[in-house]
Amino acid sequence: MNELKTTFSSGCSSCGLQRICFPTGLMRTDIMRLDSIVERTPKVTKGQYLYKAGQTFETLFAIKAGAVKAFNITQQGEEQILGFYLPGDVIGMDGLQDLMHQCNVVALESTTVCLLPFDQLERLALQIPALNHQLLCLMSRGLNDGRIHSEILSKRNADQRVAYFVWYLSRRFLSRGYKHTEFRFGVLHREVAMFLGLTPETFSRILSKLMELNIVAWRRKDIQILDMAALARLADEKVLSLPDVLDVKQA
Amino acid sequence: MNELKTTFSSGCSSCGLQRICFPTGLMRTDIMRLDSIVERTPKVTKGQYLYKAGQTFETLFAIKAGAVKAFNITQQGEEQILGFYLPGDVIGMDGLQDLMHQCNVVALESTTVCLLPFDQLERLALQIPALNHQLLCLMSRGLNDGRIHSEILSKRNADQRVAYFVWYLSRRFLSRGYKHTEFRFGVLHREVAMFLGLTPETFSRILSKLMELNIVAWRRKDIQILDMAALARLADEKVLSLPDVLDVKQA
């Protein structure tokens, strides 16, 4: 499909590097040095790939604006969604192990990213201990995200998965300083369903229940959380907590 | 429960550090320096913890001999198995993100590990680029393992999961130079089932089928692979490929 054309224009300190710069607070001079190796791409349009499985690993990608999804195609041609990434996230580390990317990443909407050429980043990190530490932390976070995803898939029922996803999404928007009770998330229901190990039909049914119960309103790309407490309760609790809406009406 | 008593005795270059030393081949002097920060524990007995969720993150653990499992307890008190680790594996990176371990790791049998105090390792890695690179690769591998686990959980049916697990286990033994068609794996069926997102009953039923079909013999802790080709086929293929044994008899 449409590959990412890398028409570079450099410089982008406030770019998408929150995750790398802020947590431990690099020195201003360090940030400038980091800045100097960063390559900004003009814009990635919806449907463009940041990378594909099998491609040589060369750079990490820091997302500045927009959203992307990471996915794999299974041997049977099914799409397995691995995650959605928002501004501030850094991706691409999957490729380091074999110097070859292990999954595909595609823009869900118009997206801006910064390229972090890995060999340069690695060399710089050796000179800036805090930067190196941040890199390691970033990967540790990735490990833990995977752990949580596995937990969702192996221990929660469909209701809880959907509730958890909405709740988690809200948290992510919150942590980035966006409104967290009402936001836009430009991803197909099908994709969220796949991410959660569900079918689109099941996902749709559960969204309907959540809307009927006035907990969440998710129409097309617009998501509203009407009852955060109920949502959090659903996301965490074991037994299928969502009554069939039919039952609610009967009661 | 029984915590790991760290009665240190240092020195252990050939210890459990294959994953750190060998892939890129550190210099002999570098290995000696790495060696100097490694702390070997005398022995961890079955049931002892390497670490628990919530504990302060201080060291990585390289497994020299034996086997451990990583797991979490969900809010509902269920055990979620995250993985099994064998000699050569290095674990503990989950704790880096918050300087606090995110899961529990317990010995499945008598196990020998090396402690790699992380602050020292990190400092050393800054001086030995190849070591730093290995650390990053190690984490990349962890990310990819998580990805595969998610794929198992979200895309494969019970038959495929079990087949995949046996096949994968065999590969791991092979890659460590052990016999890979006949080996011992001291883990409860219950634990493997949980790892695969199944119940012990389902796991048992599928093992019975695999034994009836003369593909795998897994009694107690002893595993034999009788038909590797069939196993690999099962592990990879989409549709439920295992006929009910009853059907086989009827045919």
Place this chain on the structure above:
DNA sequence: CGTGAGGTTGACTTCGGTCAACGTTTGTGG
């Protein structure tokens, strides 16, 4: 030899998948 944890097997239930029909939105070209 008895006990208890682990494993197996069967009968039954159920959650979520499948299939199919029908809405609804989006986007494109006449």
Place this chain on the structure above:
DNA sequence: CCACAAACGTTGACCGAAGTCAACCTCACG
């Protein structure tokens, strides 16, 4: 700017894979 097509989403009826519950077996170990 409208019309139409195609992709996306929703809903219902049905089905089946795996979970649950319960009984029983067996093996390791004191």
